[in-house]
Amino acid sequence: xxxxxxxxxxxxxxxxxxxxxxxxxxxxxxxxxxxxxxxxxxxxxxxxxxxxxxxxxxxxxxxxxxxxxxxxxxxxxxxxxxxxxxxxxxxxxxxxxxxxxxxxxxxxxxxxxxxxxxxxxxxxxxxxxxxxxxxxxxxxxxxxxxxxxxxxxxxxxxxxxxxxxxxx
Amino acid sequence: xxxxxxxxxxxxxxxxxxxxxxxxxxxxxxxxxxxxxxxxxxxxxxxxxxxxxxxxxxxxxxxxxxxxxxxxxxxxxxxxxxxxxxxxxxxxxxxxxxxxxxxxxxxxxxxxxxxxxxxxxxxxxxxxxxxxxxxxxxxxxxxxxxxxxxxxxxxxxxxxxxxxxxxxxxxxxxxxxxxxxxxxxxxxxxxx
Numbered sequence: 001x002x003x004x005x006x007x008x009x010x011x012x013x014x015x016x017x018x019x020x021x022x023x024x025x026x027x028x029x030x031x032x033x034x035x036x037x038x039x040x041x042x043x044x045x046x047x048x049x050x051x052x053x054x055x056x057x058x059x060x061x062x063x064x065x066x067x068x069x070x071x072x073x074x075x076x077x078x079x080x081x082x083x084x085x086x087x088x089x090x091x092x093x094x095x096x097x098x099x100x101x102x103x104x105x106x107x108x109x110x111x112x113x114x115x116x117x118x119x120x121x122x123x124x125x126x127x128x129x130x131x132x133x134x135x136x137x138x139x140x141x142x143x144x145x146x147x148x149x150x151x152x153x154x155x156x157x158x159x160x161x162x163x164x165x166x167x168x
Numbered sequence: 169x170x171x172x173x174x175x176x177x178x179x180x181x182x183x184x185x186x187x188x189x190x191x192x193x194x195x196x197x198x199x200x201x202x203x204x205x206x207x208x209x210x211x212x213x214x215x216x217x218x219x220x221x222x223x224x225x226x227x228x229x230x231x232x233x234x235x236x237x238x239x240x241x242x243x244x245x246x247x248x249x250x251x252x253x254x255x256x257x258x259x260x261x262x263x264x265x266x267x268x269x270x271x272x273x274x275x276x277x278x279x280x281x282x283x284x285x286x287x288x289x290x291x292x293x294x295x296x297x298x299x300x301x302x303x304x305x306x307x308x309x310x311x312x313x314x315x316x317x318x319x320x321x322x323x324x325x326x327x328x329x330x331x332x333x334x335x336x337x338x339x340x341x342x343x344x345x346x347x348x349x350x351x352x353x354x355x356x357x358x359x360x
Contacts, residue, residue: 001187001271029187029240066238 002027002097002127004063009083011092011125012071014054022050024058027094027127030068034058038072040080048085055086055131057123086123090133091140097128099151110150113162114143177252177296182262184270187240194241199234201241206259209248220256224263227310227320231264233273242272253297254282256308256322265350269357277313279346282306283335285327291338307335311343 004010004026012024012032023031034056039048050056058071073083103110103124111122120134120143130147134140142165150158187200194201204225206217213221228244244266246259260280267274284295284303292299300306305325312319318336327335 029237030189065236 001029004028004032004060004069005126006060006063008063008126009057009059009124010071010127011086011123011129011131012056012058012127013092014050014052014056017050017052022056024056024071026069026071027129028069032060032069032071034071034073038074039084040074040078050085055092056084057086057125057131058083086131087133090121090131091144092129092131093144093148094128095130095148096151097126099147100124100126100128100130102150103147109155110147110158113158114146117143117162117166177250178254178258179249180255180258180262181247181249182259182266183245183247184242184266184272185245186242186270187237187272188243190239190241195239196234198238200232200237202229202232202234203241203243204228204263205243205245207245207247209251220259223256223320223322224259227260227278228263228267230319231274231276231278231312232267233275236273251297253300254294254308256280257282257294257310260308260310260320261346265353268350268354275314277347277350278310278319279313279343279350280308280310281339281342281346282308283339285325285331285335289331291335293338293342305331307332307339309336309339311340313343313347316340316343 010026012026014022015025015031016023020036022034022036024034026032036042036047042048056073058073060069061072062070073080075081102108114120118134118139120132120139123131132140132143132147134143146161153161190201202225204221206221206224207213208217224244232242244263246262248255257280260278264278268277282294283306284292284299285305286292286299286303292303295303295306303325305323305327307321307323307327309318310320311317
């Protein structure tokens with residue numbers, strides 16, 4: 001199970017909108033909270049358009065065992081840096097925490113090899129959640145299956161699988 | 169995460185959930201709350217199940233590092249699938265494997281071993297139901313994995329102190345086999 005850590009970037013699912021704060025499910029023992037002002041360009045008049053069920057990519061500002069975790073979608077200087085509400089469509093799925101760390105390692109071959117296949121958007125959450133979006137639904141699902149299988153495949157098997165797919 | 173070990177034909181299915189959110193009436197400010205539910209094979213849980221639940225809860229709380237998850241709830245549900253003796257030690261083993269499989273922070277593992285003293289005074293390890301019936305005394309030990317210390321003892325029937333020491337020694341030796349089984353199961357799970 002995921003344990004929130006300060007500074008970790010995770011994908012959360014909005015479960016409630018109460019006044020000035022959104023509650024996010026991040027896969028931990030407790031839900032995290034995000035203030036509506038913690039988005040880039042948000043002011044009291046200009047509120048972000050967040051609905052229940054949306055996906056948010058943010059980082060933990062406060063995360064220890066004694067307090068409710070808090071997330072923000074801006075960095076120290078107020079810029080969003082890729083964080084915020086994740087767009088429409090695409091596919092969210094769960095993998096093990098170990099695989100995420102492998103994918104986030106500096107020279108990850110898996111991501112490089114996949115980008116040779118087709119162009120896609122990818123968001124990796126340290127809580128084990130991955131969001132992928134490719135041009136067609138079929139391509140998206142193929143990417144999902146490969147990423148899920150990467151857990152158990154060796155580099156050889158993966159190269160074979162990708163070769164078969166790009167041959168098609 | 170679930171695990172169901174079975175000495176002989178006794179088998180118990182364990183499901184562990186958590187750490188998860190807990191009602192504020194039940195939460196503890198500095199540690200996790202562990203709840204154990206034991207469901208018999210037939211019928212509703214009765215007083216015997218309740219007392220076993222408390223025993224399992226206290227054993228698990230001894231090894232669980234609850235202070236790492238304050239204001240959380242951890243729920244352990246045990247379902248008895250079949251009972252042919254040594255049920256309590258089977259539950260202890262299932263509970264320990266469930267805690268291990270879930271990746272919760274533990275100070276050690278534990279295992280359950282049942283000893284029965286038959287009327288002649290011989291020690292029978294992990295007795296079957298008929299052997300338990302005939303026995304003069306049935307002792308269940310929960311042994312920890314780090315120094316083979318005793319975590320929990322519960323007995324039914326009477327025995328002398330020497331006999332209890334002998335049963336304990338036998339149980340500690342048997343614990344080695346059980347901990348090796350834990351290792352092998354985990355190894356199998358992660359070596360695809």
